[in-house]
Amino acid sequence: GDVLTEAGITGPEEQSEAQxxxxxxxxxxxxxxxxxxxxxxxxxxxxxxxxxxxPNPGTGKG
Incomplete structure (x- = not known):
């Protein structure tokens, strides 16, 4: 199943510490x-x- 569904989270408006x-x-x-x-x-x-x-050490750049 879906992790959020199993945790009882249905939407951002119902977010709580318990969820x-x-x-x-x-x-x-x-x-x-x-x-x-x-x-x-x-x-x-x-x-x-x-x-x-x-940087590549052999090119003399950087």
Whole structure:
């Protein structure tokens, strides 16, 4: 199912601390592995972007 639906969140007008706590509980219990996988993927993308923009030491620029 949908994470927000399972947490009881139906729209921004109904946002409350209890619903935020429900989403946090889901992220910590049922969705730990997908959450960690996304965090590792984002970290790899960040490191890849830094490697791509790093100046090349052999060109004499930078």
């Amino acid at each position: 935020n706590a429900g989403l946090a509980d889901l992220l910590i219990s049922d969705y730990v592995l997908p959450f960690e996988a996304v965090s590792v993927l984002l970290l790899a993308a960040l490191i890849g972007a830094l490697v791509l923009v790093r």
